[in-house]
Amino acid sequence: MNGKVRFAVLGAGGRGAFMAKLYGEHPDVELLAMSDPNPKTFESEKNRTDIKNYISVRKYVNSLEMFEKEKGKIDWVLVASPDFTHHEMIIAALKNGYNVFTEKPMCLSIKDADDICRIAAETGKQVVVGCELRFAAPVVKFKEILSSGAIGKILHGYCVDSVSRGFTYFLRYYRWKKYSLGLLMQKGVHSIDLINFFVDAEPVRVYADGGLDYFGQEKTKAGKYCRDCSEKDICEYSAVKRDVVLREKGELCQDHCVFGSDTDVEDNDILIINYSNGVRLSYNEINFAPEYKREFHFVGTEGRASLVMDQTPELKEQRASNANLSGKAVSITVVKRNHPPEDIALDMPVGGGGHWGGDERMRDELIKAILSGKKIKPDECDGRMSTAIVFAANESMEKQMPVLIEKGR
Ligand SMILES: NC(=O)c1ccc[n+]([C@@H]2O[C@H](COP(=O)([O-])OP(=O)(O)OC[C@H]3O[C@@H](n4cnc5c(N)ncnc54)[C@H](O)[C@@H]3O)[C@@H](O)[C@H]2O)c1
Incomplete structure (x- = not known):
């Protein structure tokens, strides 16, 4: 062109x-x-x-x-x-x-x-x-390590999304499956795409359990909208305290009460995913966690590799001041059998913008x-794989059974 x-x-x-x-x-x-x-x-x-x-x-x-x-x-x-x-x-x-x-x-x-x-x-x-997280510096580095064969053939994975800002989805229309299919699709799909990227195979089976255990319980006497609520200035989740221009009332606005019982998405999910190359993996999404952190751990025939990306707001300053991010916000570790753990430094700049420089x-x-x-x-085939995992997870939760994923084209 x-x-x-x-x-x-x-x-x-x-x-x-x-x-x-x-x-x-x-x-x-x-x-x-x-x-x-x-x-x-x-x-x-x-x-x-x-x-x-x-x-x-x-x-x-x-x-x-x-x-x-x-x-x-x-x-x-x-x-x-x-x-x-x-x-x-x-x-x-x-x-x-x-x-x-x-x-x-x-x-x-x-x-x-x-x-x-x-x-x-x-x-x-x-x-x-x-x-865009596929393009974030810590992810690029971690993929490099897995592809180099440092831990041999991957057999097992355990991955956790701790989402301290899970409440933001309950403030908005994502709280209804008819608009979002749930937070696994709206939020988890970022990490699920990364898992597919790391495992480098087709997902073939999903077994899932999930529920709404923290939000949506109508624990408070809050009104349907934060703006009308007597607790709007003290509730830690109040949209009124956040820097948003509130839209007109209606389903698509941004200040639904996070505890209102009219939500039908889960906030607490566990998935077991099997891949065509034999990898067995678990993925946990916790939308009421105290931290904002992604963890990916893979165990192979030769050892374990772990990536932890911590975006907890309190760590923001360290992230900004630590150019190569080998400090607290990112940790990449490789442990080979009979060897001490090795911390891997991030040898590339993170870059500007959101998502660890991934957007840019x-x-x-x-x-x-x-x-x-x-x-x-x-591309669309990758989009299909992450969509298929979440769609199958929803079906699995409903049926309380594992669900097979048919191969895409
Ligand atoms: N990649 C990321 O990290 C990331 C981050 C945030 C949001 N998103 C995604 O971006 C999308 C938008 O999220 P948002 O938070 O900006 O939502 P939003 O509700 O703030 O904005 C969506 C806008 O789209 C408009 N709209 C509705 N139907 C439309 C149509 N047919 N054509 C054009 N515009 C239409 C709405 O009026 C609204 O202004 C979602 O799919 C979300 O998952 C991705």
Whole structure:
């Protein structure tokens, strides 16, 4: 491809605005259009100051109309609308001749994932899934270690997501399965994608248990919305104390009471996943944990390798001041049989932006690949694998039985 890569962004909410700014400021990208059914999002002062050439970006309140009118003028669309809209938007974009970068999760069911894989193959267009943690420096390093054979053939994994900010999902529409399929899909899918990346095989079976054990219990006499609640200034989860502009009341607003019993997603999940290469693995997601931390431990024929990425807010300063992050926030350890544990230093800078530099590094890799006619992962097949694991986990919880995952194309 010659010249700049022409982008449009769907969704001008939190993530869409962030991505419009991030991609818009890349020297080889032109951000030309945005769409959002809520025209108020376009009036945001923050967007005006943050997003490059925001005034001249063409704005649409209907994404389908944007696809129609921008044909031939845009190369890639970046889907940052809510999860439950992804399937429809991705398919429409592909059929209209666009390549797609979609935010995670790619979609909410195996059938929808299969549709996306099929249409991508039929149209010959690319799909890239925004699991930017694959590009985070600690993850790149850890993958390098696993691929080098340092622990031999991987046989076993145990991975834990401790999510101190799990309450934020209960403040929002993610609290209902009809919009999110649950927090495994909305949050866990980041780590599940990484697990698939590390194991490097197809998931074949999932057995899951989960429940709603902390949030949603109607423990307080709180009203349905934080803004109306007598405890809004003291509740540790109150949206009113957070730096958000509250949307109009309704299902899609951001201040539902986290303890309101009208939620139907789990906050406490355990999955056992079997892979086609024989790896057996457990994944735990705890949405009421005191820390904000991801842990990946793999045991192979020669030893164990562990990656711990701690984002607990109290460690933020150490992260910022410790350029190579070999300190407290990241730890990578390799233990070989009959040898002492070895701490592995992170020999690459983390870089700016969110997600341990992953957002920025993924953008740079994607643009480089597009300009040189190459492809990057995670693609629609990877998106299908993580979606399939969560979808099967939901079925397994319902049936209290293991669920087999059929192979994708
Ligand atoms: N990769 C990450 O780390 C990361 C981080 C945050 C959010 N996300 C993902 O980004 C997506 C958006 O999350 P958010 O927090 O910004 O949500 P949000 O609710 O704040 O914003 C979504 C916006 O999309 C708009 N919208 C709804 N339907 C649309 C459509 N058909 N076309 C265009 N716009 C539409 C809404 O009006 C809203 O303004 C979700 O899929 C979420 O999982 C990813």
